Amino acid sequence: MILEMKGISKAFYGVKALQDVAFDLRKGEVHALVGENGAGKSTLMKILAGIHAPDEGEIVLGGKPVAIGSPHQSQKLGISIIHQELNLIPHMSVAENLFLGREQTIAGLFSNKKGMVSQTKHLLDQFGLKLNPNELIARLSIGERQIVEIAKALSMDAEILIMDEPTAVLEEREANQLFELIRRFKRQGVSIVYISHRLHELKGICDRITILRDGRHVTTTELDGLSEREIANLMVGRELKEMYPVHSGEIGEELLKVEGLTRSPHFEDVDFHVRRGEIVGFAGLIGAGRTELMRTLFGDWKAERGSVYWKGETVRIRNPEEAVKLGLGFATEDRKGTGLVMEMNLTRNMTLANPAKISRWNLIRSRHESRVVMEKIQEMNIKASSPAAPIKNLSGGNQQKVVIAKWLVSETELFIMDEPTRGIDVGARSEIYNLIVRFAAEGKAVIVVSSELPELLGLCDRIYVMHRGRLKGELSGEEANEQNIMAMATGL
Known part of the structure; x- marks a missing residue:
């Protein structure tokens, strides 16, 4: 195991977000993490990313216990997170956002804007999106901003990559390009935690699945053994009826x-x-x-x-x-x-x-x-x-x-x-x-x-x-x- 999280608990304002949760990750696997909103998925990953500190529990990375006190420390340990909420600076360019806080310089004195723009273009070309590295984030669509967020995380050469709803704002073509990138990272030994509500995506890219409900661990198992309906039922703790209700109302004026x-x-x-x-x-x-x-x-x-x-x-x-x-x-x-x-x-x-x-x-x-x-x-x-x-x-x-x-x-x-x-x-x-x-x-x-x-x-x-x-x-x-x-x- 490259990662083990044991007995993780966390409360906010007296409300338990996580209670005695376990999660592990193998080298080179894509591990799905699913559950209803409020189940604790993002909180668990924010603890791994150093954004929140756990109230209880232990994190073991590469066989050694670690205390992750900040996002910067998490990045130094080889962990990178693509947040569901976009964390980009609207009045800065795509390239400036990608290298924010780790700007390239020449001789340690002058900003290497040309180098950052070139590297940004290379990353975006990998994803198949023709974005101008000099374009301001404020001028991009929500979907394009999500691509920049993904490229930003990928630029950090992480060993563990956390993807929180990465396809939520992507069209099918862009999502398929992302899946190809995920498969490439997997072959290179990168471990990926994949959080998504789009259950149909999971079978094509994920190896195992962990399901959380109400801040507690429900199960961790091989994904091949579960249908989408079974996953959904485990997430909500009840049998789901037909997803789309019958609409038979009268059409008026x-x-x-x-x-x-x-x-x-x-x-x-x-x-x-x-x-x-x-x-x-x-x-x-x-x-x-x-x-x-x-x-x-x-x-x-x-x-x-x-x-x-x-x-x-x-x-x-x-x-x-x-x-x-x-x-x-x-x-x-x-x-x-x-x-x-x-x-x-x-x-x-x-x-x-x-x-x-x-x-x-x-x-x-x-x-x-x-x-x-x-x-x-x-x-x-x-x-x-x-x-x-x-x-x-x-x-x-x-x-x-x-x-x-x-x-x-x-x-x-x-x-x-x-x-x-x-x-x-x-x-x-x-x-x-x-x-x-x-x-x-x-x-x-x-x-x-x-x-x-x-x-x-x-x-x-x-x-x-x-x-x-x-x-x-x-x-x-x-x-x-x-x-x-x-x-x-x-x-x-």
Whole structure:
């Protein structure tokens, strides 16, 4: 064994995140680490990466007990982590982010920018992504930023590589390129801990699997002996029903209509409509313009031209506040960056979108606010120590439920959900899918932007497909299948 973690326990604010957890890693293996959000996966790996100190337990590396007191010490021991949350500096370039804290110099005096740019280009070429090493991180998409995060970790020549949801923001082509890199590292003797909620990925790249539930170790076994369904059941501790609920609600009147909406170079001449009781999907590769279209519709960006009709009347949505007043809600793809205010608690995040709903004469009615928040916590099955809990202490799945709940508080009629289950475990996914179907059954409407084709096909009544900023077509019924979506998404 290259790594053994024995009896690891960790608590935050009196809440047990890990309790007597064991984990080990062999040289040159890919070991899957899975569990629901809040199961303790990321906490366990952050202990290995020196971000958190364990309350109890022992770490043995290469046969010797070690105390890992900081991320820098972890890196010196040959451990590198690719975080689920992106840790990049937006106003710095790709190359500067890759070498942050370990900048190359000439004669120890002058910055070797040329050398860093050259090495960055080599790393990105290995991944098959043609990014400019001098490009600012702020100008990259979420998927492109994830690639930079991966390249940053790979540049440290680690013996143990921890990948926390590395494909959550990647398209299928990019994910397959990553899998090829993983196989190459494995042949070179690199050991990889692979954390993912995408259970279908595991069989192709992982050797063993460890399952955590509620901060405890459930099992460690060879992956070949388990089906996806068995893994999911062990994760949640119960038999999961069908992942996608039946959507049989009545389709009503047209709620939203868009004609010729344009914001160059992101999208051009986009026409679509959404009716009450309908779940409408948007598919496309990274850079197709889906997120940019939704941001413009919500008033976050200004359109160059085009018309928007709400309940049959022409409207101009100049900012998100106007969108909210009309009845639109936007659960963004980056819940930590734009969906939540991480410095605030659960209650403030849930009521932030439309404070007028819990106020009178511009004063917050505390009792009313508390009652509304408690109702949504129970309705959404949000797991938190209290309504005053810091939002940053919630698991990813529970944070995503808060993002959705704030639009329920705001009495939203049209939900725009951009990658609603990114980084969410199978149990929380099932709950969010049921919520989406419930919203439609209640006569609301939902737009789902997703990179996961099974999700779109399992949920949506109709699917629009975008390619390079243009709407390539609309699919429904038997025509809506993976082959047709991918053909349109790639411009065929």
